[in-house]
Amino acid sequence: MSISERTITAPSMALGQRGILSRFGPSNRAVFPWVLMAPTLIILFAIGIYPFLYSLYIASHNVILSKPYLPRIFVGLYQYQALIQDPEFWHALRKTLIFTVQAVFIEFWLGLGLALLFQRQLTGIAFMRVFILIPMILPPLVAALIWRYMFYPGAGLMTYYVGGITRALGFGEIPFLSDPTVAFQTLVFVDVWEWTPFMFLMLSAGLASIPRQPYEAAEIDGAGSWRVFWTITMPLLRPAILIAVIIRTMDAFRTYELIVIMTRGGPGNATTTLNVFLTKTGLEFFDASKAAALSLIMMMIIIVMSFVFIRVFRSKTEVAE
Amino acid sequence: MKKPTYSIESPAAPLVQRNWWVYVVLTLVCLVNFVPYLWVVMTGFMDGASASSATPAWFFTPSLEAFHYLIVEKGIMKNFFNSVIVSLASTFFSVTIGMFCAYALARYDFTGRDDVSFWVLTNRMMPPVAVLIPIFVTFQTAGLLDTLVGLVILYTAMQLPFVVWMLTGYFRDIPRRYEESAMVDGDTWFAAFRKVTLPLMMPSITATSIFVMILSWNEFAFATFLTSTQAKTMPPAIMAYSIGADIRWNVLGAAVVLITAPLILFVLLLQRQLISGLSQGTVRK
DSSP states (O other): OOSOHHHHHHHHHHTTOHHHHHHHSTTOTTTHHHHHHHHHHHHHIIIIIHHHHHHHHHHTBOOBTTOTTSOOOBOTTHHHHHHHTOHHHHHHHHHHHHHHHHHHHHHHHHHHHHHHHTTSOOTTHHHHHHHHHHHHHSOHHHHHHHHHHHTOTTTOHHHHHHHHHHHHTTOOOOOTTTSHHHHHHHHHHHHHHHHHHHHHHHHHHHHHTSOSHHHHHHHHHTOOHHHHIIIIIHHHHHHHHHHHHHHHHHHHHTOOHHHHHHTTTOSTTTTOOHHHHHHIIIIISOBHHHHHHHHHHHHHHHHHHHHHHHHHHHHHHHHHO | OOOSSOOOSOTTSOSSOOOHHHHHHHHHHHHHHHHHHHHHHHHHTSOHHHHTOSSOOSSOOOOOHHHHIIIIISOHHHHHHHHHHHHHHHHHHHHHHHHHHHHHHHHOOOTTHHHHHHHHHHTTTSOHHHHHHHHHHHHHHHTOTTOHHHHHHHHHHHHHHHHHHHHHHHHHHSOTHHHHHHHHTTOOHHHHIIIIIHHHHHHHHHHHHHHHHHHHHHOOHHHHHHOSSSSOOHHHHHHHHHSSSSOOHHHHHHHHHHHHHHHHHHHHHHHHHHHHHHHHHHHTO
């Protein structure tokens, strides 16, 4: 510290608030940060911890919301065990992982490509950026509604134009939302449409913060642009890449509006991800205990994932520095 | 070292510039990203007949039929103002409260700092659907169901982790000696914070506020289950009016226009702050 305790406390003492201020005020460097954080921590505790404890309690009992007259029986870890033995749970987990990996992978490469194109300072490019960002600005609900309309048989643009082309080629209509495999890929497509702009924005920011010197050195050495990309741009972009990928992975894992509005998990259970499975269990079958156990498992998965990501991120950035 | 033939702003730009295909690619991307939205907006201005025809009608006589239905018959402006109140209030509270927490995390080196910061983030990891039932029960006992106050409290808590994480990065960017010299000159901590740190932080706080406001404006899951008549915000209202037994596409379009108009206006006006703000906070962590 560059200034002594005395210089900070002196003015506040002069104000005559010595009692409280010297105990909890800025001069007490051990306690003061907690004073500053208290409102945030209290609110998060009240809204965050209570549902968590409640979920723990419910998950260890047998509560069906539609049958409140049933006695609440303590069942220990039964709910978790039942879930692990439930093939529907594993199906939903697999769907969620495939959806997340596919969507984030495609979004990353498309976003990176766009960000690189935007590095060329062309005329009119700032104007184009607004158009490119539109899907990300729309409420997820609206994005889902728009595409539900686009793919609606007999009404949407996609079914009319793309369907027209495939009919002319003799393939017939594409069952965008009615075939299990196609419906799943349609959802991935809409997620990519909605969130590639986000990747683009984050990676553009990362590219803007790369220093100039390595490129000049590479130019003197006569390195080709492909080589420059892999040996300079990619390593220096790594922090931005990791942050963008972490945020997108966490959000793709929890995708809700998109799936609920476009397919409601169907046809069959082809697009039933964990979040949809959870919604059905808790809010359609009112099996609160099973839903609580499932939500705790989901939370564990997300925490472990982001913990690993943050670890990787820290070690990689330390190496880079 | 300056290049003799041309100058480019950015270091990551390729050396050879052949631009026509870039324009083609970017124009295509713009079309793909913009046309679906444009089409739905256009549908909002159609009358029932042209909106429900199977052949897309790119040229039509504009009609305000759907807007009339939503605004006059359904009174959607009430939901609109609910949304305005809830998103403004929750943005104000979460940014004001979260600012101090971020400041503490960025400026003080206390035991458990990384744990606190990670715990704050984990609050964002719970899937909304997962906390819905306990929150519903709590709101029911506290009498907060279907009230704007309840939604404001909930959204404030929901946005806090985001605010704290964004602002912590920004505070780290501001050198600590500015405040220190103000305090040496005799200012109290709070005076130094208000006169020195806060003005420097204003651009970042603005960007964060815009983001938080958009997130609150867009929130759907909680709004659907925690409100019914009095406090219903735009997203559940739009869901209710645009998806039913028989879908009226022009009503859907008009609803989309009403919910997105403030967003689009906002982003057009504040594009620069939004982008520069985002690039600072997330990358320089």
